[in-house]
Structure formats: structure tokens, C-alpha cells
Amino acid sequence: MTTTNGAPRHAGASTATLPPTLAGTGGPGHAPADPTSSNPLHRLTPEEIERIGDAFQAIHDEVRADLGERDVTYIRNLITFQRRLAVVSRAMLTASRYPPAWLAGTLGLSVAKVLENMELGHNILHGQWDWMNDPKIHSSTWDWDNVSTAAGWKHSHNVVHHTYTNILGKDKDVGYEVMRVSARQKWYPWFLAQPGLNLFLMAFFEWGVALHDFDYEGIRRGDPEARSAARRELKALGRKAGKQMLKDYVLYPALSGRHWRKTLAANVIANVARNAWANAIIFCGHFPDQSYVFTEAEVAGETRGAWYVRQMLASVNIEGGDAFHLMSGNLSFQIEHHLFPDMPSNRLKEIAPRVKAVCEEYGLPYNSGPFLQQWLMVQRSILRYAFPGGDERPKAEPYVAPPVPEAVVPTVEGVDGPVVAFP
Numbered sequence: 001m002t003t004t005n006g007a008p009r010h011a012g013a014s015t016a017t018l019p020p021t022l023a024g025t026g027g028p029g030h031a032p033a034d035p036t037s038s039n040p041l042h043r044l045t046p047e048e049i050e051r052i053g054d055a056f057q058a059i060h061d062e063v064r065a066d067l068g069e070r071d072v073t074y075i076r077n078l079i080t081f082q083r084r085l086a087v088v089s090r091a092m093l094t095a096s097r098y099p100p101a102w103l104a105g106t107l108g109l110s111v112a113k114v115l116e117n118m119e120l121g122h123n124i125l126h127g128q129w130d131w132m133n134d135p136k137i138h139s140s141t142w143d144w145d146n147v148s149t150a151a152g153w154k155h156s157h158n159v160v161h162h163t164y165t166n167i168l169g170k171d172k173d174v175g176y177e178v179m180r181v182s183a184r185q186k187w188y189p190w191f192l193a194q195p196g197l198n199l200f201l202m203a204f205f206e207w208g209v210a211l212h213d214f215d216y217e218g219i220r221r222g223d224p225e226a227r228s229a230a231r232r233e234l235k236a237l238g239r240k241a242g243k244q245m246l247k248d249y250v251l252y253p254a255l256s257g258r259h260w261r262k263t264l265a266a267n268v269i270a271n272v273a274r275n276a277w278a279n280a281i282i283f284c285g286h287f288p289d290q291s292y293v294f295t296e297a298e299v300a301g302e303t304r305g306a307w308y309v310r311q312m313l314a315s316v317n318i319e320g321g322d323a324f325h326l327m328s329g330n331l332s333f334q335i336e337h338h339l340f341p342d343m344p345s346n347r348l349k350e351i352a353p354r355v356k357a358v359c360e361e362y363g364l365p366y367n368s369g370p371f372l373q374q375w376l377m378v379q380r381s382i383l384r385y386a387f388p389g390g391d392e393r394p395k396a397e398p399y400v401a402p403p404v405p406e407a408v409v410p411t412v413e414g415v416d417g418p419v420v421a422f423p
Contacts, residue, residue, distance in 0.1 A: 039292060040364050040398075041309055048362060053305025055358045060340045063347050067131055074346045075129055075137060082120060086112035094255055096262035106266040111327075113274040116145045118281070118329030119345060125154055128344045147241040148210035152233060156213035162341050166286060166314035167294045173286065174293065176201070176208060177216065180385040181378075182293045187388045194386045198379075205275035210237055277327070281318070284374040285334035287381060288316045289393035290367035309364070311338040312355075317368035324371070325349065335367065359399040366399035 041049070089108030096102040121144030123129070129137050143150050156172065164170035168184060175181045179194040201208050214233060218226025248267040253260035292313040299310060318324075318332040325332045330345035336355055337348060359366040369377075384390050 039294075039298070040313060041298075041306065044309070044362065049309060050303065050305040052358060052362055052364075053303070053308045056308045056339055056355075057304075059351055059354050060343065063340070063343055063351060064131075067344065067347075071344050071346060072132060075124075075132075075344070078115070079120060079137070082112055082115045085115070090252060090255075093252070093263045093266050094257075094259075096256055096259045096266065102262055102266060106269050109266060109270040110273040113145055113270050114277050114327055117274060117278060118331065119326060120144070121146065122329050122331070123345045125150055126158060127342050130342075143240075145244070146206050146209070147237070147244045148206060148212075149233075149236050149240045151236070152213040153209065156209075158341070162338065165311055165338060166292065167296060167299055169296055172212060176212065179382060181287045181381055183385065183390045183392045184293045184295070185385070187385075191386050195383055198382050202276045202279045203272050205279040206271070210241065280371075280375055281328045281331050283378045284318050284371065285316060285331055286314060287378045288367070288369065288374045289377055289381070290365065290369070290396045291316050292395070308339060311335075312359070312364065313367075314338070315367065316374065317352075317366075318371050318374055319368055320371055332371075356399055356401065360401055363398040365396035367396050 044052075085108055089105045089112055092101045092105030092108065096105065121142065124137060124142045125139050125144065127139040130139055132138075135141055139154070144153075146153075161171055161173045166174060168174060168182075175185060178197060180187060180191045214230055215223070215226040219230055248271065249264060252267060253264040256263040292310075294310060294314070299306070302310070312335055315334040315338045317335050318328065320328070320332055330348050331337060333345075333348035333352060336343070336351055337345070339355065340348075340351075343351075356366050358364075381393075
């Protein structure tokens with residue numbers, strides 16, 4: 001079965017692999033059709049585009065060959081930590097009549113839900129850990145703490161979004177079909193509501209994700225296949241959402257006895273906090289000013305090398321410390337994740353310098369910025385593009401590595417001037 005954008009629908013294992021070309025035929029490297037475009041693809045020769053692709057493919061293959069025990073230990077330890085944190089937090093909430101216990105339980109549960117969705121669920125469902133051949137940590141068996149079904153997410157995200165990243169009319173993540181986030185999108189009157197809709201999506205992001213895979217265009221056209229698929233997906237979504245709501249809003253509050261209202265409030269807060277955080281991280285990955293948006297004409301006949309370049313230009317990293325990277329599911333390395341969607345997330349930070357080196361060699365931007373700066377940039381764009389018009393924002397300059405400071409040699413003052421202290 002296929003959707004209106006031509007991507008095959010899968011319900012089993014993750015399909016987030018590197019596609020050969022959008023046309024499926026290979027061919028020469030491709031430059032955008034618009035000769036006035038500032039898109040870096042325009043000035044690269046076909047040979048340069050393919051060399052870039054070869055360089056990125058080499059990074060992918062080297063890491064793939066190096067995966068081993070330290071990676072297994074990482075993911076298993078993280079799963080254990082996340083589950084213990086969730087259990088301890090819920091245990092605290094059974095004593096929620098005490099404000100400190102309620103506060104600690106709510107905070108712990110929020111963190112546990114973020115870790116489960118971002119670093120575990122998202123990445124395991126990508127097939128990043130399928131190489132372990134562990135049936136409990138595999139994209140075909142894992143289900144996450146989210147109302148969205150795993151099968152629906154794997155299709156809308158792994159297949160559609162990661163194949164057609166930032167291509168207008170193909171990538172449903174560009175504004176999630178309800179918002180205008182680029183000047184290149186056509187304006188419609190309903191976009192005037194998007195500032196309010198944006199706030200709604202922050203709080204209920206998991207529901208937006210759950211409904212994201214439906215073929216609304218096919219349903220509007222009366223396509224029998226689209227309507228049949230929608231009925232099946234609605235049934236699956238109803239079962240999954242029902243289980244989630246029963247767990248968070250009935251079962252666990254009931255375990256707190258007469259203090260069920262406080263536990264219910266804690267679960268609501270934890271889910272909203274997880275939704276708002278996931279929304280912020282994901283929006284900062286593709287909607288800041290630095291990211292490029294493409295038309296179908298610009299990527300017609302796209303080769304493997306051009307696919308790599310487009311993924312890099314369409315993605316934006318978020319700067320932060322190790323704890324921030326973990327809580328973001330390492331989507332703070334959005335560029336590296338989009339170049340290598342099946343690479344275990346714990347390896348993205350270590351390959352970032354090699355990706356930067358390729359960018360510098362070929363005069364390409366490496367889009368990155370602090371979290372608050374990126375988030376505010378996205379919010380400004382959502383507000384501005386709610387109205388007609390709007391210009392494309394300036395793009396980043398080609399990446400240049402910061403100069404390495406010269407080493408300071410310690411000296412002491414001697415009779416004839418300074419001498420090296422430790423020769």
C-alpha cells in the first residue's frame with residue numbers, strides 16, 4: 001500500500017535507511033532548477049556532490065562496523081535507569097498528600113516520560129538497535145509510552161519525513177499540514193489561527209503525532225483505499241490511546257486511594273511537560289531560520305550524494321551539555337541524525353567533528369545554535385508566517401572551524417630573561 005506522497009507503508013520493522021535516490025534510478029548529481037537560488041546545492045558540481053555522499057557514507061559504515069559491547073551496555077543501562085525512575089516516581093505519588101513527595105514524583109515522572117519517548121522510543125523505533133538482535137530492544141517489537149501507535153509513527157516519521165525531509169508537498173512535517181513555517185509555503189486564511197494552534201500543539205503534541213499519519217488528502221477526495229486505511233488506523237489508535245489513558249488517568253490514580261486527584265494531576269502535568277519538550281526539540285530541528293526548504297523540482301532525480309546534502313541543509317543542531325543531549329534524545333544532533341537515521345544515538349556526538357570537517361572542505365553551512373535562540377526563532381517564524389507574505393530569512397555562512405589557540409608554554413624569569421619552566 002502507498003500514500004499520496006508515494007512512500008510505501010510499512011507496519012513492521014523500521015525502514016529508516018538511506019534511499020538510493022528519490023527517482024530510484026541514480027544518475028548524475030543534481031543542482032536546484034532555480035539559478036538564482038542561494039541553495040548551496042546550486043554551486044556544487046555533480047562530482048563534488050557525490051564525493052560528499054561518499055564521505056558521509058564512509059562515516060556511517062565505519063561506525064556501523066565498530067558497534068559493540070559499549071553500545072549494548074549504554075542502551076541497556078539507560079532502559080534500566082528510565083524504568084526504575086518511573087517506578088520510584090510513581091511510588092512517591094502514592095504518598096502525594098505530602099507536597100515534597102508529590103513534587104518529586106511529578107518531576108521524576110516527567111523526566112522518565114521524556115527519556116522514554118526521546119532517547120528510547122524514537123531511536124529504538126528507528127531501528128538504531130536492531131543490530132543487537134535483541135527481541136526486547138527492536139523496532140519491530142518496541143512500543144512507547146505515547147498515544148501514537150508504533151506502526152503509524154514508523155511510517156509517517158521514518159519513511160515519509162526522513163526520505164522527503166523539508167520537500168514541500170512531500171514532507172508532512174513541514175508545518176505538520178496545519179501551519180505555515182516557511183515563506184515558500186503558500187498562504188491560506190486558516191493560517192491566521194496558527195499562533196493559537198501552536199500553543200495547543202505544545203500541550204497535546206502526542207495527539208498531533210498520533211493523527212499525523214492519516215492520508216487526509218485521500219480521505220477528502222473520497223479515495224476508498226485512503227478511507228479504508230483510515231478506519232484501520234483509527235481502530236489501532238483507539239486501542240493504543242485507550243490503554244494509555246486507562247494507565248495514566250485511571251489505574252495509577254486509583255492506586256493512590258483518596259489522594260487520586262493529586263496523582264491524576266501529576267500524570268497530566270508529566271504528559272504535558274513531555275509533549276511540550278518534544279514539541280520544542282522537534283520544531284527546533286527543522287524550522288529555525290538556517291534550515292532550507294526545497295521544492296519537488298529542485299530535487300528531481302536526486303542522487304544518494306544529493307540526498308545527504310539535502311538532509312544536512314534541512315536540519316539544525318541545538319547546542320548544549322551532555323544532560324541536554326540525553327534529554328533531547330540526541331536530536332540536538334539533528335544534522336547527524338538525519339544523515340544517519342539508523343546510527344545509535346550515543347554515537348552522534350563523536351562523529352559531529354567529522355561532519356563539520358566535510359562541511360568546511362566543501363564550503364557548506366553547519367547549522368547550529370543555542371536552544372533558546374533556536375526556539376525563539378521558531379516562535380517568531382510561526383507568528384510571522386501566520387500572515388500573508390514574509391521573506392526568506394538569511395542562511396548561515398559556510399562552516400569554518402574555530403582557530404585552535406596556541407599552547408602557552410610556562411616560563412620562569414631567569415638572569416638572561418624568561419626560560420622554559422618544564423623543558
